[in-house]
Amino acid sequence: MGQHKLIFTGPVGAGKTTAIASISDDPPVRTDEAATDMTKQRKPETTVALDYGVMHLPGEEKLHLYGTPGQERFDFMWDILSTGGIGLMVLINNNRPDPLKDLCFFLQRFETLIKSTAVVIGITQTDLKAEPCLQQYHKVLNKMNIRAPVFEVDARSRNDVSLLVQALLFSLDPGLSLELEDKDGKLETA
Amino acid sequence: MNTEQALKINIPGSNNTLVTIVKAFVRQRYNLVEDDQADICIIDLDAYKANSLLDEIRKQHPVRPIIGLSLNEVAHDNIVFLKKPFRPDDLTQVLDQVSLKINQPKVIVADKIVGSIHRAATAVIEKSADKNRHVAHHGVTNRSDSVHYNPAEFLQGALINAYCQSIDTGITHRMEAWWNPIIIFPKIKKVWVDADDKNLQAFCRLPLKTFARYQAHDRDVANEVKIxxxxxxxxxxxxxxxxxxxxxxxxxxxxxxxxxxxxGIEHDQLIQLKYWPNITRYLCPDHVVQMCAILYQRPVSPLQVSEVLNIEHKEVYGFISAAHALGLINSIEDQPMKSSRLSESTKPVAKRHNVGLLRRILSRINRR
Structure with missing residues (x-):
């Protein structure tokens, strides 16, 4: 039985927990605690250890969806969670004071995973704050010499999160063809 | 408001110098009046507490046009900006512009312009959609055997011109091109059109000239696109x-x-995506994500993308046209690609991953 991991990371309030809930087959497991520090100004509760969801694949395989805690003081969890991940989903909250700096921080912090797999970036809360625009994110990525998909995402929308996951999969292998499961869980090329 | 009478201007919160200047510049064409009688306000945005004054005016007279004067370029919503120093002509020009606007009805009635052509085009798309849903979704038609189209002959060309004018000036623009007016708000990067996608798609099927011929008996269409x-x-x-x-x-x-x-783009020419389009907010038919990934990873020709995905050329060409309109396509070289192997175009980034696993995840995420 194959066990695989997909990692969601990003700053506090970026929508990691919500994004996992959008695509998880089972109700997600959360480790929320009442926020006591600066986070309290953004939301009443925050993830302190991890968020966990799962996608059941054919043949009893599982794709575990892990969300890292947003606060830097829990960063010891980041390496533990990201080891063996098939790729990285970075969510950036556009409504934070310096989202471009947040992006740099998380890309640098997860550099090892990104180099060995692929990364996609979803920008959330653009309805609350339109700037910085996507072009500014692209400039940051160019400076860091990272080529990665970046687009706006509403973490509550399954379609948006699904497109982000698809972007990651096709970034890992652009020649990937879609296969459909039959009733027995076997695959057929579409 | 009686259009025969001179327009009434109020200059709140300003010193006598500005009042004297404006009075001298506008002479008999406009009257300076008290706040409660004015049609237009002129505000010195560089003055002390200009912002709070502005807020107050907007609160008391939400629909009153405001002309803002400043030494620096400023972007205030719904303010006509005039940079200082200005000449008498500059001021009267702006005042005339605002005056014209005040005397125009604000409500936009789209249907006045389109008439029978619009209805006919809508009928075409409805018929087509019934016949072949897939074709309708991708906007694919068989109208020409040619590989190329000229964006300048279509709404796309006129729209890009209107975008450029609007963005350059920072002023809201209205475009009319034989169809419903399109309003462009450059500061918030939004457009408004009184039509749904089905109608828009119908209008997009034909070159503007064709609509012009129907309505204007072959007059020069270039003169008829109003921006x-x-x-x-x-x-x-x-x-x-x-x-x-x-x-x-x-x-x-x-x-x-x-x-x-x-x-300008050949079917066998190497091209590459500069960056991914904002696919969650754009029209995103099947295969868009995959086309993005292939064209982003390395230079590849439109034909190759079609071969790799085993889809019709027209689907790929539609995607490339849309990306090209947004300036997302880089042409890598002028010479057509002949030697590069197909397999090199879709090299997996992470070889260690089981391709089967990725397919199963893809299948799962697509299924629900």
Whole structure:
């Protein structure tokens, strides 16, 4: 039985927990605690250890969806969670004071995973704050010499999160063809 | 307001110097009056507490046009900006512009312009959609055997011109090109049009010239695409939802292309995506994510993309046309690609991953 991991990371309030809930087959497991520090100004509760969801694949395989805690003081969890991940989903909250700096921080912090797999970036809360625009994110990525998909995402929308996951999969292998499961869980090329 | 009478101007919160200057500049054409009688306000945005004064005026007279004077370029919503220092002509020009606007009805009635051509085009798309849903979704038609289309002959060309004018000036613009007016709000990067996607797609099927011939008996269409500033128009004047400028241009280009490539891109030419389009907010038919990934990873020709995905050329060409309209396509070289192998175009980034696993995840995420 194959066990695989997909990692969601990003700053506090970026929508990691919500994004996992959008695509998880089972109700997600959360480790929320009442926020006591600066986070309290953004939301009443925050993830302190991890968020966990799962996608059941054919043949009893599982794709575990892990969300890292947003606060830097829990960063010891980041390496533990990201080891063996098939790729990285970075969510950036556009409504934070310096989202471009947040992006740099998380890309640098997860550099090892990104180099060995692929990364996609979803920008959330653009309805609350339109700037910085996507072009500014692209400039940051160019400076860091990272080529990665970046687009706006509403973490509550399954379609948006699904497109982000698809972007990651096709970034890992652009020649990937879609296969459909039959009733027995076997695959057929579409 | 009686249009025969001179327009009444109020200059709140200003010193006598500005009042004297304006009075000298506008002479008999406009009257300086007290706040409660004015048609227009002129405000010195560089003055002390100008912002609070502005807020107060907006609160008391929400629909009154405001002309803002400043030494620096400033971007205030719904203010006609005039940079200092200005000449008498500059001021009267702006005042005339605002005056004209005040005397125009604000409500936009789209149907006046389109008439029978619009209905006919809508009928075409409805018939086509019934016949072949897939074709309708991708905007693919068989209208030409040619590989290329010329964006300048379609709504796309006129729209890009209007975008440029609007963005350059920072002023709301209105475009009319034989169809419903399109209003462009450059500061919030939104457009408004009184039509749904089905109608828009129908209009996008034909070159503008064709519509012009129907309505104007072959007059020069270039003279008939009207792009004009609408400084006093705001989003409240536009019922319904606004669309992102980029998302709107993306779908217009896709539908204008009708499954063809824009002039300047060859089917065997190496091209590459500069960066991913904002796919969650754009028209996103099947295979868009995959086309993005292939064209982003390395230079590849439109034909190769079609071969790799085993899809019709027209689907790929529509995508490339939309991306090209947004400036997302880089042409790598002028010479057509002949030697590069197909397999090199879709090299997996992470070889260690089981391709089967990725397929199973993809299948799962697509299924629900």
């Amino acid at each position: 004009q500033p609408e400084p006093m128009l705001n989003t409240d004047d536009c019922p319904g939802s606004l669309q992102s400028m980029d998302a709107f241009l993306w779908k217009v280009a896709w539908w204008n292309a009708g499954g063809q490539l824009p002039l």
